[in-house]
Amino acid sequence: MDPVRLDLTARLARELGLLDAPGVVVAGAGVAPDALLETVHDREYVTAVRRVSADPRLVDLQRGLGTEDDPVFAGMHETAARVVAATVDSADAVWSGECTHAVNVAGGLHHAMRDRASGFCVYNDVSAAIQRLLDAGARRVAYVDVDVHHGDGVEAAFWNDPRVLTVSVHESGRTLFPGTGWPADVGGPDAQGGAANVALPAGTGDAGWLRAVHAVAVPLVRAFEPQVLVTQHGCDSHFLDPLAHLAVSVDAQRAVAATLHDLAHEVCDGRWVATGGGGYELVDVVPRSWAHLLGVAAHAPVAPVVPVPPDWTAHVAALLGRPGPARMTDGADARWQPWEAGCDPASVVDQAVLATRRAVFPLHGLDPWFD
Structure with a gap:
């Protein structure tokens, strides 16, 4: 979670001209007031975060504050609340209606629970945004x-709320945190x-990952007919990520950003709120993946073959003493076989996808085999 990943993302996006594209506004943010945080977190928990933020010696392990995943630090409350x-x-x-799309790459902290920190996440910005939309009339x-990783905190927040559909496509909990x-x-x-969950086997690559997104998330969102689409684009599914075991390329991540953008235009008049999330290969993956996300949202998509700007690579070399990637692509073609072409019962990916479709699709009036 080193903040350098956000700095490098913003610098790359600016060097690519995305932050100066027509219609793009770069906005700052204040510190969320406690009343806003308490729409999705217990008051006692917010008080505890404030306490350890003021004095990091006061860990609160019962609330996940001071663990290896969520170490406390001065200013923790203000940083997370921003x-x-x-x-x-x-x-x-x-x-x-001020804008059609909005992106916060610093967001997507989807593991934070109502009463505790979890998995590098202190406050759950995504849950707070969804709750704000509901309170505003959505x-x-x-x-x-x-x-x-499974989006467990957001799922838990709206587990019994029929106004919210949560779809998570993640590596199976058998091999990865949080085990759900x-x-x-x-x-x-x-x-x-x-709620819908696709638990993919370790080693799943572009074809299987894209097939899962298109076979589960897309038809469910269409059936649900939301007024707003909120998405989390953690890029730790990448084959270089040090904390997980999928084998997805930047090209596939770019393709999913484009798919979800198009889906927002198809089902909810383009109303799309996108966030970042996980991603721990800080140079080769995170900046490129999220720059592609920003390009898609700005209606100025970056072609995969575009060279990475030399000023950015020079900054990386000066800052970190290592080279950066040469182009905005991993050289992958990011192809997948549509579900409609048939299911392979011997494929472990198809087994995972079919298990989810069988569990959820009938609840939306969809056929798990054909829709």
């Missing part, structure tokens, strides 16, 4: 999470079908 404000501001801007919000997100997890008693 991320929340940025994503909520993005949701406000999209819902009000009747249906769809959330698609393509981070390599199974096909049978379909939502609470009042929101059956409100």
Whole structure:
């Protein structure tokens, strides 16, 4: 979670001309007030974060504050609350019509729970943004999470809320934190079908990952007919990521950003709030993946063959003493076989996809084999 990944992303996006593209506004964010944080977090938890933020010696392990994943540091509350404000501001801007798309690459902190920190996440900016949309009058919000880790905090926040659909496409909990997100997890008693989880086997590459997104997330969002699409684009599914075991390319991540952008235009008049998330290969992966996301959102997509700007690579060399990537591509063709072409019962990826479709699709009036 080194902040250098955000600096390098912003620098790359600027060097590519994305932040100066027509219609693009780069907005700052303040520190979210406690009242906003408490729409998705317990007051006692917010107080605890404030306490350890003021004095990092006061760890609170019961609330996940001071663990290896979530070490405490001075200013922790203000830093995490600013991320929340940025994503909520993005949701406000999209819902009000101020803009059609909004992106906060610092956001996507999807593991934070109502009463505790988890998995590098202190406050859950995505849950706060979805709750703000609901409070503002949205009747249906769809959330698609393509981070390599299960989007457990957002799912938990809206587990029994029929107004929210959460879809998570992630590496199986058998091999990766947080060990949750199974096909049978379909939502609470009042929101059956409100959650969908694709637990992919370790080693899944572009073809399987893209097939899963298109075979589960896309048809479910279409069936749900949301008024706003919220997405989380953790890029730790990449084959170079040091913390996970999928084998996805930047090219496939770019393709999914484009797919979800197009889906927002198809189902909810373009209203799209996108965030970053995980991603721990700080030079070769995160900046390129999220620059592609920003390009898609700005309606100025970056062609994969575009060279990485030399000023950016020079900055990387001076800052980190290593070379950066040469182009905006991994050289992958990012192809996949549509589900409609047939299911292979011997494929472990297809087994994972079919398990989710069987569990969730009938709850939306869809046929798990054909829709």
